[in-house]
Amino acid sequence: MTAPTSALEPWPDTVDWRPVSRDLIWVELIRLGAMEILLLGGVVAVWAATANRLLGLGVIAVLAIGIWRAFVIVRAVAAWGYAERDHDLLVRHGLLVRRLSIVPYARMQFVDVTAGPLERLFDLATVQLHTAAAATDAKVPGLPPAEAARLRDRLTALGEDRAEGL
Structure with missing residues (x-):
């Protein structure tokens, strides 16, 4: 058995990490773009109706935050x-606040595979693991459907095997 790593080290380097698909960046950027259009439309409509010069700063702020968020999305997807x-599945994500979830196979109750319209457009799916404690649920977004199905089947089989031993 390997020596325990520090709790302050975000990702144990003794683990073979699998990344999510880079296509997840496009999914998230499209979501961001839709939100930006809605926000800009609202600010511009109010600006046009009131002619308040301060709302011009609101347009600039919405655009600046959108550009900053686009850069963050690229880095955040790489962190997944x-x-x-x-005996368990590890899931990592986060930039500023790094999160490492460790889900024991024996604690899993069920595994979901979902794919919204944007995810399907980019041929991606999300695997969601559910446990008795909602705080220990974990998800892995941005997987190709074949990998999502493989992971779902493997986790389900391992969960059943481990649960029999309880």
């Missing part, structure tokens, strides 16, 4: 990863 170990 998962690793299958003998």
Whole structure:
């Protein structure tokens, strides 16, 4: 058994991390673009109706935040990863606040695979793991459907095997 890593190290480097698809960046950028259009439309409509010069600053702020968020999305997608170990699944994500979720196979109750319209457009799916404690649920977005199905089937089989031993 390997020596335990520090709790302050965000991602154990002794694990073989699998990244999510880079196409997830496009999905998130399209979502951001839709939100930007809605926000800009609202600010511009109010600006046109009131002719308040301060709302011009609101337009600039919405655009600036959108550009900043686009850069963050690219880095955030790169931070997502998962690793299958003998007794548990590790899921990592986050830039400023890094999160490492460790879900024991024996604690899994069920596994969902979902794909919204944008995800289907880019041939992606999300695997969601559910446990008895909602705080320990984990999800892995941005997987090709074949990998999502493989992971779902593997996690379900491992969960059943481990649960029999309880």
